[in-house]
Amino acid sequence: MTAAPINQRFPPPQFTETGHQLPHMTAPPPRAGALDYLDIVVLCICLALATWLVLRRRARREVVLLSLFSLLYFGFWRNGCVCAIGSIQNLTQALFDSTYAVPVTVLAFGVLPLVFALFFGRVFCAAVCPHGAFQDVMLLKPVRLPVWLEHGLRLLAYVYLGLAVVFAATGGGYIICRFDPFVQIFRLTGSLTMILTGVIFLLLSMFIGRPYCRFLCPYGVLLGLAGSVSRWRARITPDKCTQCRRCQDACPFNAINKVTPKAQQIDPTPEDKRRLAIRCALLPLVIVSGLWLGGLSGDSLAKAHPTVALAERVHLEDAGAVPGATDASVAFRAEGTAPEKLFAEAHALVARYVLAGRLCGVWVGLVVGLKLIALAWRPRRPEYETDAVRCVACARCFDFCPQEHKRRQGKNGVLD
Amino acid sequence: MKRRVFFGGLARVAAVLGLGGLAGRLAQSAQAAHTVWQIDPWKCTSCGKCATECVLELSAVKCVQFYDICGYCDFCTGYFEPQPNKLNTGAENQLCPTGAIVRKFIEDPYYEYSINEPLCVGCAKCVKGCTLFGNGSFHLQIRHDRCLNCNECSIAKACPVQAISRVPAGKPYLFKTLEGRK
Numbered sequence: 366m367t368a369a370p371i372n373q374r375f376p377p378p379q380f381t382e383t384g385h386q387l388p389h390m391t392a393p394p395p396r397a398g399a400l401d402y403l404d405i406v407v408l409c410i411c412l413a414l415a416t417w418l419v420l421r422r423r424a425r426r427e428v429v430l431l432s433l434f435s436l437l438y439f440g441f442w443r444n445g446c447v448c449a450i451g452s453i454q455n456l457t458q459a460l461f462d463s464t465y466a467v468p469v470t471v472l473a474f475g476v477l478p479l480v481f482a483l484f485f486g487r488v489f490c491a492a493v494c495p496h497g498a499f500q501d502v503m504l505l506k507p508v509r510l511p512v513w514l515e516h517g518l519r520l521l522a523y524v525y526l527g528l529a530v531v532f533a534a535t536g537g538g539y540i541i542c543r544f545d546p547f548v549q550i551f552r553l554t555g556s557l558t559m560i561l562t563g564v565i566f567l568l569l570s571m572f573i574g575r576p577y578c579r580f581l582c583p584y585g586v587l588l589g590l591a592g593s594v595s596r597w598r599a600r601i602t603p604d605k606c607t608q609c610r611r612c613q614d615a616c617p618f619n620a621i622n623k624v625t626p627k628a629q630q631i632d633p634t635p636e637d638k639r640r641l642a643i644r645c646a647l648l649p650l651v652i653v654s655g656l657w658l659g660g661l662s663g664d665s666l667a668k669a670h671p672t673v674a675l676a677e678r679v680h681l682e683d684a685g686a687v688p689g690a691t692d693a694s695v696a697f698r699a700e701g702t703a704p705e706k707l708f709a710e711a712h713a714l715v716a717r718y719v720l721a722g723r724l725c726g727v728w729v730g731l732v733v734g735l736k737l738i739a740l741a742w743r744p745r746r747p748e749y750e751t752d753a754v755r756c757v758a759c760a761r762c763f764d765f766c767p768q769e770h771k772r773r774q775g776k777n778g779v780l781d
Numbered sequence: 782m783k784r785r786v787f788f789g790g791l792a793r794v795a796a797v798l799g800l801g802g803l804a805g806r807l808a809q810s811a812q813a814a815h816t817v818w819q820i821d822p823w824k825c826t827s828c829g830k831c832a833t834e835c836v837l838e839l840s841a842v843k844c845v846q847f848y849d850i851c852g853y854c855d856f857c858t859g860y861f862e863p864q865p866n867k868l869n870t871g872a873e874n875q876l877c878p879t880g881a882i883v884r885k886f887i888e889d890p891y892y893e894y895s896i897n898e899p900l901c902v903g904c905a906k907c908v909k910g911c912t913l914f915g916n917g918s919f920h921l922q923i924r925h926d927r928c929l930n931c932n933e934c935s936i937a938k939a940c941p942v943q944a945i946s947r948v949p950a951g952k953p954y955l956f957k958t959l960e961g962r963k
Contacts, residue, residue: 375853375916377850377916378853380887382888385887385893387848388848390848392954392956393925395950398950447932452932454933455932456803459810460803466810466811467810468816469808480800483793483797538938542933543933543935552837554837555836591796594790594792594793595793691941692830692942693941696826696942699826
């Protein structure tokens with residue numbers, strides 16, 4: 366930009382008579398950078414503590430205490446920002462936008478919980494995430510959802526993750542932050558709609574365990590995937606399972622897989638094989654339809670981008686289709702840039718959105734297709750076990766296991 | 782079962798390597814110094830969205846007065862309504878909806894205008910008046926004692942001219958300067 370002289374319509378006075386000294390503008394400093402590093406340290410300590418409490422101490426009470434601390438510190442004290450869930454978008458933007466440099470704190474919040482999940486399961490969800498803690502403490506009387514509803518709703522999180530990545534990669538904004546139901550409550554201020562959404566989620570949490578975590582949280586998707594290959598995740602009991610089913614009844618999140626009855630522990634029947642073959646053949650079909658639908662949605666997704674929205678507005682105004690002008694279009698015209706340049710930019714962006722929409726469609730198609738295959742699989746489970754993807758390591762089931770009680774009486778509660 | 786454990790381990794190693802690679806690649810460009818949101822006063826069109834779009838009930842954006850370029854006008858177009866009854870501090874003459882601008886007599890014919898920050902709502906009415914007809918010494922800034930430094934600034938999202946961006950925390954204000962627009 367060229368240097369422009371400042372307005373001097375009225376030359377500033379000299380104050381020769383009174384010798385008046387000009388006051389200075391005050392500049393209150395932002396939060397000290399060192400405190401950001403403190404956040405990383407607190408995150409590390411909380412993650413390590415959560416791992417120890419869940420995997421070694423196996424103590425629900427302590428897990429609750431730690432999650433309350435996280436709720437107060439990361440939630441109400443730090444106002445829910447920075448958080449691991451939103452960091453997905455910063456990391457995505459950093460990958461696709463070379464001018465954007467991701468802050469170190471955000472990088473740490475995005476990567477550390479995933480690293481822990483790879484080794485210890487979703488201990489982050491258990492006691493470090495303020496969103497999870499908030500919903501968990503609200504839980505009053507969990508209702509067991511029908512299986513089909515549970516599976517269907519869980520797919521929403523994958524779609525949400527795909528959309529969040531699309532918008533972050535193309536400069537359309539951070540939808541996870543914008544539609545976060547709890548951050549407004551952490552800040553105790555915000556738009557009425559979002560506060561009401563948060564309240565609704567909290568009310569739902571009283572009867573449906575962690576609705577946001579299970580059905581929407583995009584970071585939970587990543588943690589679940591990482592948790593599925595984890596080395597030392599939470600196990601219901603290290604002792605012999607007596608198949609009393611108390612753990613499954615205790616889990617409010619449908620995250621415990623039941624034992625396969627003896628009669629069903631058989632080799633796959635021809636019918637099973639046929640069903641599996643059909644589902645496998647369906648996978649490419651689902652992916653292709655995802656690709657097609659994603660491409661179709663590209664145009665409407667692109668409208669979230671300010672440049673595309675402005676181009677559309679300017680175009681409509683020029684065509685006389687809409688009366689008046691918006692602040693943005695007035696500012697654009699005052700700037701004097703040729704509308705053609707704006708339109709070309711918008712067209713390039715729409716093309717990017719179509720591509721991103723297609724990739725997102727492929728992702729969703731892949732998830733749906735694999736889900737269908739997984740549902741056709743006949744498991745052979747000799748005992749009750751935590752589901753590697755869905756278990757949030759809340760440690761509830763430990764307390765309900767009679768074998769656990771027996772062992773605790775013997776060994777002072779510490780597992781070796 | 783053994784096969785499952787083996788492939789689990791393999792996937793874990795692959796995931797750790799992938800995650801490490803990603804983190805390493807991002808860490809190269811990552812910035813240690815943290816950043817904060819700020820308004821470029823030269824881009825600002827004083828549309829008034831700052832007052833309403835901030836996640837805080839009372840916006841983190843406030844008007845600041847750059848005294849060095851202020852004309853100390855008697856008829857301040859940032860202070861007075863377009864056609865005031867009288868050039869005095871009567872509320873009916875003031876442009877500011879909350880009476881956040883303090884007018885003080887210095888010497889004839891000069892008056893000093895300063896912002897009573899707790900009252901300012903960041904509506905930019907004074908900024909518009911001062912920029913259109915005066916020297917433009919009133920301008921908006923995000924005040925960092927109030928700003929929550931959200932991951933995505935909701936005012937930045939709503940700003941019609943993208944005047945809000947992240948700046949290094951070491952230099953957290955983009956005040957107007959005597960040199961003018963850079």
